[in-house]
Amino acid sequence: MTAGLPVAPPDRRPEPSPPDDADGTSLCVFAVCAAAPDGPPVQVAGAPGHAEGGPLSLLPLDGELAAVVQEVPAARFTEEALRRRLADPAALESCARAHHAVVTAASAAGPVVPLPLATLFADHRRAHAVLTESLPRFRSAVDRVRGRAEWAVKVHLRRDDTPPARATPGHGTVPDAVAGSPGAGRAYLSRVRGREQQRVSRRDAAAAAAQRVHEAASAVAAGSVRLRPHGQEITGKDRVQVMNAAYLVDEARGAELAAAVAVVRAEVAGGGIEIEVSGPWVPYSFTAEEQR
Amino acid sequence: MTQLDHPGAVPASYAPGPATTNLADILERVLDKGIVIAGDIKIDLLDIELLTIRLRLFVSSVETARRAGIDWWETDPALSSRAAENVLAEENRQLREQLAALERGEAPGPDGDGGRRKKAVRSGGGGRGRRAEDGDGT
Numbered sequence: 001m002t003a004g005l006p007v008a009p010p011d012r013r014p015e016p017s018p019p020d021d022a023d024g025t026s027l028c029v030f031a032v033c034a035a036a037p038d039g040p041p042v043q044v045a046g047a048p049g050h051a052e053g054g055p056l057s058l059l060p061l062d063g064e065l066a067a068v069v070q071e072v073p074a075a076r077f078t079e080e081a082l083r084r085r086l087a088d089p090a091a092l093e094s095c096a097r098a099h100h101a102v103v104t105a106a107s108a109a110g111p112v113v114p115l116p117l118a119t120l121f122a123d124h125r126r127a128h129a130v131l132t133e134s135l136p137r138f139r140s141a142v143d144r145v146r147g148r149a150e151w152a153v154k155v156h157l158r159r160d161d162t163p164p165a166r167a168t169p170g171h172g173t174v175p176d177a178v179a180g181s182p183g184a185g186r187a188y189l190s191r192v193r194g195r196e197q198q199r200v201s202r203r204d205a206a207a208a209a210a211q212r213v214h215e216a217a218s219a220v221a222a223g224s225v226r227l228r229p230h231g232q233e234i235t236g237k238d239r240v241q242v243m244n245a246a247y248l249v250d251e252a253r254g255a256e257l258a259a260a261v262a263v264v265r266a267e268v269a270g271g272g273i274e275i276e277v278s279g280p281w282v283p284y285s286f287t288a289e290e291q292r
Numbered sequence: 293m294t295q296l297d298h299p300g301a302v303p304a305s306y307a308p309g310p311a312t313t314n315l316a317d318i319l320e321r322v323l324d325k326g327i328v329i330a331g332d333i334k335i336d337l338l339d340i341e342l343l344t345i346r347l348r349l350f351v352s353s354v355e356t357a358r359r360a361g362i363d364w365w366e367t368d369p370a371l372s373s374r375a376a377e378n379v380l381a382e383e384n385r386q387l388r389e390q391l392a393a394l395e396r397g398e399a400p401g402p403d404g405d406g407g408r409r410k411k412a413v414r415s416g417g418g419g420r421g422r423r424a425e426d427g428d429g430t
Contacts, residue, residue, distance in 0.1 A: 026333065079333055086335075089384070093315055100318045117322040120333040130329060137327055152317060227320060234316045284321035288328075 004041020004109075005058040005068065025071040027121045028053065030102040032131065032138045034110040034146070035066035042109045044068065047101035051094065052076055056102065059124060061132050065142065068106050069127060077120055086118075103282050111146040113138055113287045141287040148248050149280030151257050153217055155243035156235060157206035158272035160199065202272065209268040210243035213275055216260040221247035225285045239274065246285040254280055
């Protein structure tokens with residue numbers, strides 16, 4: 001495909017329709033990207049956007065930046081409709097993947113600043129007006145991520161196989177014959193304490209491993225950010241996430257990051273510590289102003 | 293790795309990028325990250341936060357159920373066409389009931405105490421955590 005996205009002028013819809021116009025359309029903005037007239041055309045090959053929307057197009061903001069937009073049926077994208085739809089896991093997944101696919105496809109042509117899922121405007125004119133107010137933010141974000149990609153690194157600690165200590169009598173923890181004899185309580189407590197110490201030392205080892213992974217990755221990266229660790233609902237109950245981080249890495253250095261992490265992985269092997277690397281991602285985590 | 297393929301879903305082939313584009317990774321990026329611009333249609337961030345929690349519960353349920361060999365909803369076209377209706381929420385609730393039963397080592401029964409379960413889910417995972425701790429690895 002050689003043709004880029006069609007360019008929609010901001011005055012394409014001279015009479016803005018209210019967002020609650022049931023028969024009309026709203027404008028969904030996926031991302032802002034570098035789109036200089038002499039640069040490569042922005043394409044979104046293979047990413048159709050939201051299933052119920054029209055074709056994707058480019059809304060120029062100034063000479064260098066443009067928004068990737070799609071007209072969507074207003075009735076399906078009202079606050080109420082979105083709240084209802086996104087509460088359905090299947091619809092949320094489909095929306096999230098559609099958004100992610102457009103953002104990722106657009107990044108092939110150059111730096112992309114993603115907007116959050118379901119950023120919606122009444123029409124092209126409104127989108128243009130609001131987005132141009134934030135042009136300085138977009139410019140600095142585009143400069144920050146240009147030529148760079150995001151890599152995600154997660155560290156998990158596999159749960160110990162030892163069953164959790166239980167003080168419940170008759171639960172099999174303490175044999176009945178021993179339970180009645182003197183010193184049984186002390187022995188039991190010492191076992192519990194031993195398990196607790198083991199648990200703490202495994203935690204400490206995992207935290208230390210996470211720190212080493214972070215140092216190794218940071219040495220290659222231009223920036224890093226810690227994300228909220230995933231809960232048990234995602235990791236599964238057999239492991240705990242001890243680190244969820246993202247790194248901003250020069251495009252040419254992605255393999256270097258993976259190699260640096262692999263070195264740490266080999267060093268900590270056998271301790272129940274799992275280190276996962278995924279990427280390259282569009283630098284979602286590095287486009288907001290405040291970076292920790 | 294589209295988990296719930298249904299009409300209107302974006303097939304996995306439309307998602308370039310890292311090979312491991314699991315849903316949780318995507319969601320934490322498309323919901324939380326990027327430059328936030330106040331659009332004309334406002335979605336409460338708190339609502340989205342709740343959605344992700346709910347989805348995390350669901351993702352977990354899907355995984356648990358898959359391991360147990362339950363995957364009927366993936367091939368049931370009726371489920372996705374009713375997506376906009378409350379019917380699906382009801383299905384999900386029942387699914388959670390059955391999964392809870394499975395995790396306790398019982399056979400999946402029909403319906404349980406709906407009100408109580410709904411409350412547990414809303415409370416944000418505390419109940420799940422306890423259940424996971426008490427689970428005997430079924």
